[in-house]
Amino acid sequence: MYAPMARVATTSDVFNAIAEPQRRDILALLRAGERPVTELAEALGMTQPGASKHLRVLREVGLVRDRKAGKQRLYGLDARKLRAVHEWTGGFEAFWNDSFDRLDAYVQDLKAANGKKEE
Amino acid sequence: MYAPMARVATTSDVFNAIAEPQRRDILALLRAGERPVTELAEALGMTQPGASKHLRVLREVGLVRDRKAGKQRLYGLDARKLRAVHEWTGGFEAFWNDSFDRLDAYVQDLKAANGKKEE
DNA sequence: TTGACACATTCCGATATCGGCATATGTATG
DNA sequence: CATACATATGCCGATATCGGAATGTGTCAA
Numbered sequence: 001m002y003a004p005m006a007r008v009a010t011t012s013d014v015f016n017a018i019a020e021p022q023r024r025d026i027l028a029l030l031r032a033g034e035r036p037v038t039e040l041a042e043a044l045g046m047t048q049p050g051a052s053k054h055l056r057v058l059r060e061v062g063l064v065r066d067r068k069a070g071k072q073r074l075y076g077l078d079a080r081k082l083r084a085v086h087e088w089t090g091g092f093e094a095f096w097n098d099s100f101d102r103l104d105a106y107v108q109d110l111k112a113a114n115g116k117k118e119e
Numbered sequence: 120m121y122a123p124m125a126r127v128a129t130t131s132d133v134f135n136a137i138a139e140p141q142r143r144d145i146l147a148l149l150r151a152g153e154r155p156v157t158e159l160a161e162a163l164g165m166t167q168p169g170a171s172k173h174l175r176v177l178r179e180v181g182l183v184r185d186r187k188a189g190k191q192r193l194y195g196l197d198a199r200k201l202r203a204v205h206e207w208t209g210g211f212e213a214f215w216n217d218s219f220d221r222l223d224a225y226v227q228d229l230k231a232a233n234g235k236k237e238e
Numbered sequence: 239t240t241g242a243c244a245c246a247t248t249c250c251g252a253t254a255t256c257g258g259c260a261t262a263t264g265t266a267t268g
Numbered sequence: 269c270a271t272a273c274a275t276a277t278g279c280c281g282a283t284a285t286c287g288g289a290a291t292g293t294g295t296c297a298a
Contacts, residue, residue, distance in 0.1 A: 019138040020286085024207070031214060037245055050287065052246055071244050071295055079214035086208035088143070093205070095150065095198035139256085156275060169257065171276055190265050190274050 014081045017061045022046060023054045027063060030077040037073060133200045136180045141165060142173050146182060149196040156192060 018024055025044050029035065035043075041051035055075055058064040062081050067074045137143055144163050148154065154162075160170035174194055177183040181200050186193045 013138075015134075015140075015143070016138040019132075019135040021134075022286095024134070027211070031211065038243095047288075048245070049247080049289080053286085056246080068295095071242095073245060077211075077214055079211040081215075082208045082211045083215045086205060086212070089201045089205035089208065092146070092150065092196070092198040092201045095196055096202045141256095157273095166258070167275070168259080168277080172256080175276080187265090190272095192275060 012061060014061050014063065014085060017057055017063055018082070018085065020054065020057075022050075023058055026051070026054055026058065026075075027077060027079075027082075030064065030075065034067070034074040034076040036069075037075065040075065131180060133180050133182065133204060136176055136182055137201075137204065139173065139176075141169075142177055145170070145173055145177065145194075146196060146198075146201075149183065149194065153186070153193040153195040155188075156194065159194065 018027070022044065026040055029040060029043060037051050037055065038048060040055070041048045044051070046054075055064060055066070059066060059075075063078060064075045065078050067076065137146070141163065145159055148159060148162060156170050156174065157167060159174070160167045163170070165173075174183060174185070178185060178194075182197060183194050184197050186195065
């Protein structure tokens with residue numbers, strides 16, 4: 001009937017998939033090539049079911065692909081969808097590079113007043 | 120003293136902040152310049168408290184800054200942290216252009232070598 | 239077939255998240 | 269001061285999420 005219409009499922013999109021640090025780690029590791037689940041799990045210090053679950057999310061959004069190889073299942077990177085994120089953030093490039101409006105003034109202000117901020 | 124150690128707070132990082140579509144919309148809108156909360160809310164079809172809450176998240180991760188202007192509070196973009204995301208995804212650039220070629224090569228390699236002596 | 243291995247799925251508990259609503263805080267203006 | 273306006277915060281309900289543990293499924297090999 002009414003129902004507070006709570007949260008919307010978000011695990012099905014790339015932005016959310018890479019919001020999880022461990023999943024980013026998996027993707028980064030896969031740049032070196034295909035890897036079986038157990039190897040990923042061990043390399044990243046996570047349990048096998050944990051790795052499987054993260055891989056499932058990554059697979060469902062299309063960031064990785066899997067391939068059977070005997071007993072194992074090799075996961076490989078499919079970075080095409082990361083391009084969308086790269087381009088989205090790229091749309092803000094003008095705002096972190098060069099001065100714009102009062103942002104620049106504000107930033108200068110911060111630097112002057114705060115010194116170093118670390119990054 | 121047990122506690123399944125459930126989920127880790129993630130709202131305090133940039134990747135998670137931009138995982139929410141409405142927050143991305145806010146950031147995109149703010150490229151046009153500073154805006155008061157109400158205007159953002161109306162422009163994006165969200166309630167005022169809703170906008171305030173999203174803005175709070177964005178502020179806490181440093182993606183927006185706020186400035187008092189009379190009765191209003193103007194929110195402005197601070198895209199510096201988006202650069203980190205841009206660069207992280209940029210680390211995969213070589214893989215979204217020819218990821219399949221690379222993968223194929225890797226696969227051939229595996230088949231030829233059989234074992235897992237990679238690198 | 240049996241057993242070992244690789245991986246996926248399910249159930250669970252704790253907590254995070256989001257939207258809606260009501261309300262509190264803050265600020266200008268009369 | 270009082271009131272209107274702008275924004276923030278608190279509470280709630282529904283649901284999503286994550287990790288752990290146990291268990292299920294699939295595949296090779298003897």
